Amino acid sequence: GENVEQHPSTLSVQEGDSAVIKCTYSDSASNYFPWYKQELGKGPQLIIDIRSNVGEKKDQRIAVTLNKTAKHFSLHITETQPEDSAVYFCAARRGNTGTASKLTFGTGTRLQVTL
Amino acid sequence: DGGITQSPKYLFRKEGQNVTLSCEQNLNHDAMYWYRQDPGQGLRLIYYSQIVNDFQKGDIAEGYSVSREKKESFPLTVTSAQKNPTAFYLCASRETSLGYGYTFGSGTRLTVV
Numbered sequence: 001g002e003n004v005e006q007h008p009s010t011l012s013v014q015e016g017d018s019a020v021i022k023c024t025y026s027d028s029a030s031n032y033f034p035w036y037k038q039e040l041g042k043g044p045q046l047i048i049d050i051r052s053n054v055g056e057k058k059d060q061r062i063a064v065t066l067n068k069t070a071k072h073f074s075l076h077i078t079e080t081q082p083e084d085s086a087v088y089f090c091a092a093r094r095g096n097t098g099t100a101s102k103l104t105f106g107t108g109t110r111l112q113v114t115l
Numbered sequence: 116d117g118g119i120t121q122s123p124k125y126l127f128r129k130e131g132q133n134v135t136l137s138c139e140q141n142l143n144h145d146a147m148y149w150y151r152q153d154p155g156q157g158l159r160l161i162y163y164s165q166i167v168n169d170f171q172k173g174d175i176a177e178g179y180s181v182s183r184e185k186k187e188s189f190p191l192t193v194t195s196a197q198k199n200p201t202a203f204y205l206c207a208s209r210e211t212s213l214g215y216g217y218t219f220g221s222g223t224r225l226t227v228v
């Protein structure tokens with residue numbers, strides 16, 4: 001089955017700096033890669049996603065890049081703010097129905113933005 | 116507003132008891148999922164359902180059971196056979212025909228006392 005590794009497990013940056021979180025996946029058939037943000041005591045919220053036919057996607061201060069050859073994808077947050085502090089999860093999936101529709105998650109990165 | 120609701124937010128269980136966690140969605144989503152979250156680990160899939168009256172085991176289904184009698188509801192029962200049930204449980208749903216994203220509920224924290 002799919003295996004997703006995520007690094008680093010914790011990340012501390014100063015307000016205004018950039019943060020980068022990296023994930024690798026094992027199943028070359030995976031074609032959908034979402035990123036979730038989870039605040040304390042809450043469920044994860046989708047912040048950005050990318051499909052395998054695209055190399056990069058941006059949404060304001062957030063961007064995701066995908067390298068299919070190397071089987072890794074990254075989350076980039078620019079001009080970080082205190083409200084960006086949360087746990088971020090990457091995930092991968094290879095299809096839309098049946099067993100392929102399962103999302104496999106990374107182990108999470110705790111991002112702390114300090115003043 | 117459409118959304119996915121989990122209840123209760125906190126649940127305490129005695130050793131040997133079964134407990135049921137509720138998950139209700141009014142998003143008209145076809146697929147629903149239950150994940151377990153432990154500190155320092157990612158979300159692990161317990162069960163999922165693509166359509167009413169059908170569900171499949173995930174990666175850690177032992178000690179859990181589910182039902183999908185209505186499209187809107189996907190309750191999870193944690194049985195006494197689950198040896199380490201203390202965890203944060205998350206329910207999610209997805210519209211299979213439109214896109215790939217999950218919508219998560221706010222979770223239920225289960226503690227064995």
